[in-house]
Amino acid sequence: MATPVVTKTAWKLQEIVAHASNVSSLVLGKGSGRLLATGGDDCRVNLWSVNKPNCIMSLTGHTSPVESVRLNTPEELIVAGSQSGSIRVWDLEAAKILRTLMGHKANICSLDFHPYGEFVASGSQDTNIKLWDIRRKGCVFRYKGHTQAVRCLRFSPDGKWLASAADDHSVKLWDLTAGKMMSEFLGHTGPVNVVEFHPNEYLLASGSADRTIRFWDLEKFQVVSCIEGEPGPVRSILFNPDGCCLYSGCQDSLRVYGWEPERCFDVVLVNWGKVADLTTCNNQLIGVSFAQSNVSSYVVDLNRVTRSGTIVQDPVQDSRPVAQPTPTGSTIRRGYERPATACSKPQRVKQNSESERRSPSSEDDRDERESRAEIQNAEDYKEIFQPKNSISRTPPKRSEPFPAPPEDEVAIAKEASKPSQAMDVQLPMPNRGNSDFVPRVPVATSTPMPKAEPAVIPAARNEPIGLKASDFLPAVKMPNQSEMVDEDAMSQIRKGHDTMCVVLTSRHKNLDTVRAVWTTGDIKTSVDSAVAINDLSVVVDLLNIVNQKASLWKLDLCTTVLPQIEKLLQSKYESYVQTGCTSLKLILQRFLPLITDILAAPPSVGVDISREERLHKCRLCYKQLKNISHLIKTKSGLSGRHGSAFRELHLLMAPLD
Template sequence: MAAAVVTKTAWKLQEITAHSSNVSALVLGKNSGRLLATGGDDCRVNIWSVNKPNCIMSLTGHTTPVESVKINTNEEMIVAGSQSGSIRIWDLEAAKILRTLMGHKANICSLDFHPYGGFVASGSMDTNVKLWDVRRKGCVFRYKGHTQAVRCLRFSPDGKWLASSADDHTVKLWDLAAGKIMCEFTEHTGPVNVVEFHPNEYLLASGSSDRTIRFWDLEKFQVVSCIKEEAIPVRCVLFNPDGCCLYAGSHDSLRVYGWEPERCFDVVMVNWGKVADLSICNNQLIGVSFTQSIVSSFVVDLNRVTKCGSSLHGLVRDDKPFVPPAPMGSSLRRIYDRPSTTCSRPQRVKHNSESERRSPSSEDDREEKESTAEIQNPEDYKEIFQPKNSITRTPPYKNEPFPAPPEDVPPEPTLAKETSRSSQAADSQTPLPSQETPDSSS
């Protein structure tokens, strides 16, 4: 009987030349895990389908390099901010520019779409955070408080809060309806590169250049725990969809963390270099990175990654079955309320500057006319976006898991390998690097 083929835990999926010049921004669609947007020094935003070689759509209009991009929840819109401070929003289904938003005085460093309402948040090197009404084309509110560039913005799952992190070493939490700051976290000792809300409970994670990940309780407004074993600055983090653990993308590895107490469940070696974004689909984690004009995508099979000690079930210790503790954090805090309709409108206040209260000008209209969405791959475009003006809509596009390639080296005997790994895990909480290391040439 032929032996089963052993496949890799992590592997390189694809490498593309994404722009004619350096790539300056990169983001994955979080809904499908298959949509990829890249921004370049060539002032374009290019849309790709993960693991397909050709650009689906190229968005023009920016006149300076694109510094930040974000795809909305249902993957129908994309927002991009430039070095000059301008923001443009495109409707991907209609393949056209939707809005041009002006008001920031420096590079756009961070963007996020509100999960329910028609709002976009932007953070800039000018230290301001702004909330924009996409439909009315206006700045609803300006949040002042950071003293350096705002690197990451995230709306809470219920759409009531906005978290911001900055080079000034702080994380701030803003109440959108009240239009004021709720809390400021100051424990980081370096620029805070990323923040991420837990999908269910009042918990926030932040990753910093101080090489730590901190978890914050959003009821008591205090630190829950701090992961200090990162070897290099934390670039991106993502909670598992069920909230059981946090994935952290570091140089050439994916780390899996718990926070109550803080511990590392697993380390998977991945040759992705400076990973820029993570997404999860079909229990596979997709990671993307860029170097100069090249964008690379990688896959990690989460079925083979240790989360919450689940792989230790069934082991025997001292002649008794060893049952690990239940995943912590599952019911310790309040759960987000999900509104059945769009959220209440954030409070509108008096604008502080002439540029924020001006009505849309002919200059903005001219800029929108000069912005285009060039469909470069009609077949992929129709398959993914299924434009509403099509005569017939095909069945919803369904993603299948990416097939794992076979392992390059003959593995150790499975029984010995699992026994060894399990005994190490039972005796220690040190992270266990996964045996499968992706081949950078694959």
């Protein structure tokens, strides 16, 4: 592919600090394309107008981090699910809580509003899918079939079906009227993160962590095509409103696909990192991503994007014949039959109504009293949710697209001179740089803003144990300069160079010692040698290898590793905690049933040395696991990814009790 001409096809729109703590979920409104909702570890849901810096409304009431949020199509209701399993529905126009729904036993991973009826679907880490009647707070149906967390739910455009995607690598289609599964789509080899219905035809798309997008025919219930070679796990997909193509939000790029046959129409470079949600507005595509407490929004001008025609050729592959696309607008499948009118917004029903499936408890009432909708920006709130002389409750759609930033000739010249880089080994890509994105060097001022230290240091920092960032980049006060020049930045980096070299040299020497033992094929002795070095970083490196192959784990290996896992789980480094959780999960899944069975078995008659040794190992593992279980129980109340991992481990360790 030739080096693309640098134009304003895509640009960064805005970056905001969305929450006081980490952002845990976000979603764009699909009606106007101008409303953004974010959920955070601070247990709040915040509403934003895209491209405006101030929060419109902050919704409180949840007592644990908000894991999933969803706006209904008219953008008049919002639903949010938390780590504790509770769900709350707010009326945005009235600025008040509408419903509190309780029933899930674990994290709420996915939510969706029914397009016409007064229902909400929820998917949880407890593997259940529930359909709620938000008029009466009642659960209408519970759909059971997935064996792992349900990551995405989508109602069909006609409101008759519900599609679900889960970590068990499957996609399921549910008939809402019959209350049962219609079909199961198998083929993905990794967790399925997202599903989307075609807006007009009986077609479903699914994106997975296995880096593929699959298209499913909903009449024949079979795969139509499979797109492979995505740069990373597929987290966000969106059909064009007219159904002509599918957009995939990849790492730092947007890809445009057709499916019959599978082909890539275009690749657009966007520096959005891991984009979390996509929508379209005024022939522009809006993408949003988040990192820690920040949320960034980006715009792609679809007028400059190819959405049909020839295949985008990969320069490292041999040229292939170009497939002829299906003519735009032609349909080869049955279309959805939509109701003529949509249902109105749910109204509160009397508490003594006989039609209620269950009476709301006093706890639910207290939750609703404690839940608040705090208007932060009255002007934007009135403009969006209470427009003057508007009969419709739908937010007004602004006709003007987001303007592109002015062209910077210097930046364009600099961009054009950059060499092409490969994003991924499997699928080389053009240069990921963008004239709108300029890496910033940290600014040193005389009065730095105070910032709370995180409880866990993110793994992305890759800091060696015992060292802090200040060991490598000591603060330098420069009151008369607003930013540092390249020489100053390099000087600061070099100050930590010698320390880093000493740490890495020592670590490399220790790993060579362990590797020498590893080559003998004795895994247990290798782990023993790593433990004897008394350096957790070496233990982490070795466990990351062992975790890749479950067959390497033996019972005697567990007795050595479990005390190290207890140390890893208490580490302040995220990578150490992640490795410890992964190892412990493998041990629990592989050996806990064996340990409990052997300990529960009656004593044998006579002398059986091998059985006695196995019994001794099981007792030792049981004692170590009991010690760890207290730590797991304590940490299961944490927020973010760690709390989720510890809660899953807590469930796996239930047989110990």
